[in-house]
Amino acid sequence: MQKRISSIPFTDTPEQHQKLLDLLEKLKDEKGAVMPALQGAQEIYGYLPIEVQKEVARGLNVSLEEVYGVSTFYSQFSLTPKGKYNVSICLGTACYVKGADKVLDRLVAKLGIQPEECTPDGMFSLTACRCIGACGLAPVLTVNDDVYGRLVPEDVDKILAKYTA
Amino acid sequence: MDMVNIKINGMSYEVAAGSTILEAAREAGIDIPTLCFLKDINQIGACRMCMVEVKGARSLVAACVYPVNEGMEVFTNTPKVQKSRKMTLEMLLSVHDKKCLSCKRSGTCELQKLCNDMGISDENRFEGAVPAGKKDYSTLHLERDNAKCILCRRCVAACQQQHVAVIGANNRGFDTEIGCAFEQPLSYVSCVSCGQCINACPTGALTEKDCTQDVIDAINDPDKIVIVQTAPAVRAALGEEFGMPIGTNVEGKMVAALRRLGFDKVFDTDFGADMTIMEEATEFIDRVKNGGKLPIITSCSPGWVKFCEHYYPNLTENLSSCKSPQQMAGALIKTWYAEKEGIDPSKIVSVSVMPCVAKKFEIMRNDEAAAGLPDVDISISTRELARMIKMAQLNFARLPEEDFDPAMGVSTGAATIFGATGGVLEAALRTAADVLEGTDHANVEYKEIRGTQGFKEAIYKVAGMDVKVAVVSGLNNANELLSKIEKGEADYHIVEVMCCPGGCVNGGGQPIQPSSVRSFTDIKALRAKALYDEDEAKTLRKSHLNPVVHECYEWMGGPAGCHKAHEILHTTYVKRDRF
Numbered sequence: 001m002q003k004r005i006s007s008i009p010f011t012d013t014p015e016q017h018q019k020l021l022d023l024l025e026k027l028k029d030e031k032g033a034v035m036p037a038l039q040g041a042q043e044i045y046g047y048l049p050i051e052v053q054k055e056v057a058r059g060l061n062v063s064l065e066e067v068y069g070v071s072t073f074y075s076q077f078s079l080t081p082k083g084k085y086n087v088s089i090c091l092g093t094a095c096y097v098k099g100a101d102k103v104l105d106r107l108v109a110k111l112g113i114q115p116e117e118c119t120p121d122g123m124f125s126l127t128a129c130r131c132i133g134a135c136g137l138a139p140v141l142t143v144n145d146d147v148y149g150r151l152v153p154e155d156v157d158k159i160l161a162k163y164t165a
Numbered sequence: 166m167d168m169v170n171i172k173i174n175g176m177s178y179e180v181a182a183g184s185t186i187l188e189a190a191r192e193a194g195i196d197i198p199t200l201c202f203l204k205d206i207n208q209i210g211a212c213r214m215c216m217v218e219v220k221g222a223r224s225l226v227a228a229c230v231y232p233v234n235e236g237m238e239v240f241t242n243t244p245k246v247q248k249s250r251k252m253t254l255e256m257l258l259s260v261h262d263k264k265c266l267s268c269k270r271s272g273t274c275e276l277q278k279l280c281n282d283m284g285i286s287d288e289n290r291f292e293g294a295v296p297a298g299k300k301d302y303s304t305l306h307l308e309r310d311n312a313k314c315i316l317c318r319r320c321v322a323a324c325q326q327q328h329v330a331v332i333g334a335n336n337r338g339f340d341t342e343i344g345c346a347f348e349q350p351l352s353y354v355s356c357v358s359c360g361q362c363i364n365a366c367p368t369g370a371l372t373e374k375d376c377t378q379d380v381i382d383a384i385n386d387p388d389k390i391v392i393v394q395t396a397p398a399v400r401a402a403l404g405e406e407f408g409m410p411i412g413t414n415v416e417g418k419m420v421a422a423l424r425r426l427g428f429d430k431v432f433d434t435d436f437g438a439d440m441t442i443m444e445e446a447t448e449f450i451d452r453v454k455n456g457g458k459l460p461i462i463t464s465c466s467p468g469w470v471k472f473c474e475h476y477y478p479n480l481t482e483n484l485s486s487c488k489s490p491q492q493m494a495g496a497l498i499k500t501w502y503a504e505k506e507g508i509d510p511s512k513i514v515s516v517s518v519m520p521c522v523a524k525k526f527e528i529m530r531n532d533e534a535a536a537g538l539p540d541v542d543i544s545i546s547t548r549e550l551a552r553m554i555k556m557a558q559l560n561f562a563r564l565p566e567e568d569f570d571p572a573m574g575v576s577t578g579a580a581t582i583f584g585a586t587g588g589v590l591e592a593a594l595r596t597a598a599d600v601l602e603g604t605d606h607a608n609v610e611y612k613e614i615r616g617t618q619g620f621k622e623a624i625y626k627v628a629g630m631d632v633k634v635a636v637v638s639g640l641n642n643a644n645e646l647l648s649k650i651e652k653g654e655a656d657y658h659i660v661e662v663m664c665c666p667g668g669c670v671n672g673g674g675q676p677i678q679p680s681s682v683r684s685f686t687d688i689k690a691l692r693a694k695a696l697y698d699e700d701e702a703k704t705l706r707k708s709h710l711n712p713v714v715h716e717c718y719e720w721m722g723g724p725a726g727c728h729k730a731h732e733i734l735h736t737t738y739v740k741r742d743r744f
Contacts, residue, residue: 063330
């Protein structure tokens with residue numbers, strides 16, 4: 001799946017920015033520094049928007065495309081921010097055969113966003129993830145640390161309502 | 166040299182240790198097909214086209230990266246190898262936009278050739294999902310059509326070799342596509358328009374923006390006077406498009422072809438180059454005498470100028486303010502020549518034929534319009550000129566040899582060598598030495614700065630002063646030199662930079678040679694030799710001895726560097742962002 005690019009405006013705090021600069025200063029002479037730099041940057045910002053990737057490219061003196069290429073190759077990197085509540089639906093084999101795709105369709109319809117996107121109000125983001133090892137509960141989704149299992153599409157409405165209340 | 170004994174298809178050979186199976190087989194007269202391989206640029210063994218059998222090896226190996234060793238037995242033509250090659254091609258074809266008949270690369274496409282050579286009989290053997298393939302028509306110089314991309318990464322490597330690296334592989338697996346960061350169009354990023362990616366592409370995924378129809382329309386407009394100029398490097402390569410050996414100088418036939426295509430006047434950019442030398446040598450002398458910014462860096466190469474603006478904006482003041490020879494010739498066509506001939510400059514369509522695609526960008530720059538009109542209206546590459554000649558069905562080999570039109574067809578050997586790395590500087594030194602010392606030096610050859618290596622330096626004594634010069638070609642070399650200059654670690658007086666490795670003869674608009682030729686032949690050296698030979702055969706070998714140059718300065722009412730010359734022949738630069 002192609003990585004989705006966020007259109008939500010980027011916000012930055014001086015503390016976050018300084019943390020990133022310190023990280024890049026530490027990594028700048030290392031070989032193969034792009035990966036650890038992106039991992040660190042994602043820890044700081046939660047995702048890797050163009051503003052952050054430009055800073056990484058500048059700090060490591062590599063091209064922006066090289067940084068972007070790495071960020072779109074590995075599924076662990078996200079180009080979209082996580083919402084206050086990150087809804088993660090498992091599309092592993094067991095969940096899938098138990099109808100996780102229908103649950104995902106319902107989430108997409110209710111939230112109005114695609115996987116790897118975040119709602120404009122920053123409340124919800126949606127992730128389609130691989131097996132989380134809860135096959136006995138298939139199909140399963142998580143909202144941050146809360147786990148919901150044995151779902152049917154209609155359950156989605158109730159679950160989301162808990163977090164919007 | 167250490168040698169090892171190997172067997173290829175049962176025959177014994179002694180080959181250089183450290184060479185690859187591909188190189189060894191080539192020496193033995195056996196070509197192994199490749200797609201992603203481009204010697205010294207892209208050696209990643211990714212496309213699996215060059216698979217061969219090695220006795221004892223667990224599976225087929227990639228000949229382009231697999232080194233030979235003592236006693237090795239290689240088989241390049243077994244049923245297993247043949248099957249693997251065919252399968253690789255059939256799988257590539259399953260996701261390829263197979264519109265070969267209307268493809269600009271038909272006939273020069275490496276994928277097409279291999280399909281023919283390997284006897285592919287069904288281009289649709291495997292059917293399945295086909296990626297959409299993004300298209301990028303955003304820039305002035307090239308077009309990308311990823312539906313024809315085979316993901317060989319040769320363009321990516323060529324771009325990295327130029328230290329630009331604005332294209333790369335994004336996403337993964339079936340979604341992988343070559344593009345720019347954050348899927349921006351190429352015109353939004355710091356691409357310098359050199360076109361080396363086009364020349365590296367084995368298929369029709371990357372092609373120059375074709376402006377031939379604009380030229381044909383102008384020629385067919387009875388109200389327009391269409392004047393063409395051709396850069397030196399074009400004559401050294403155009404013949405390749407018509408099956409002539411690399412390094413054939415086809416100046417006379419090229420001029421004849423241009424006339425038969427309907428151009429009203431055929432001028433030589435070399436005249437513009439002579440003017441460039443007059444202005445640049447004067448500017449250099451002025452900077453030395455009056456404490457101006459040194460080193461002075463040449464500004465003939467628009468890809469290099471854009472690189473400097475993006476990557477070294479602090480050094481744009483070091484760039485010579487001289488326009489490039491193309492722009493000088495264009496400016497003089499619409500001012501001096503128009504006035505002399507009593508032509509309304511607005512009726513002139515000024516066309517240039519260049520070895521370069523960055524020239525398509527250069528003609529649109531600010532401050533390149535001496536007559537209040539663009540100095541050059543349309544710039545086409547060597548390849549586009551060949552296309553026009555083919556469309557008109559001119560039999561190139563049988564054309565007579567003709568001369569440029571006199572007004573701006575007189576030029577010197579100094580101008581001719583502008584097309585090769587080191588040539589601009591040599592031309593400038595020929596004039597600076599004569600002018601400063603007030604003599605006519607018999608020795609005009611500055612051999613230390615000739616040759617295709619990427620970095621050259623020398624010290625010449627000119628009028629009692631030690632002039633320290635450096636010549637770089639290819640932007641990786643330029644980058645190294647520039648970073649030294651920026652840090653104050655280099656004390657050169659004059660620096661010549663050409664964007665493309667080897668200079669304009671190897672420009673992004675030149676005829677495309679397949680990897681099988683390019684990887685094993687020094688194309689740039691052969692083309693450059695054609696220019697140095699022309700220079701040697703000329704009576705006039707110094708720009709300041711060109712009589713038409715003097716006529717032009719008389720019209721301007723002053724010597725080189727005079728007020729009017731500055732108005733017409735000089736330009737300005739901007740600072741751009743890298744990211």
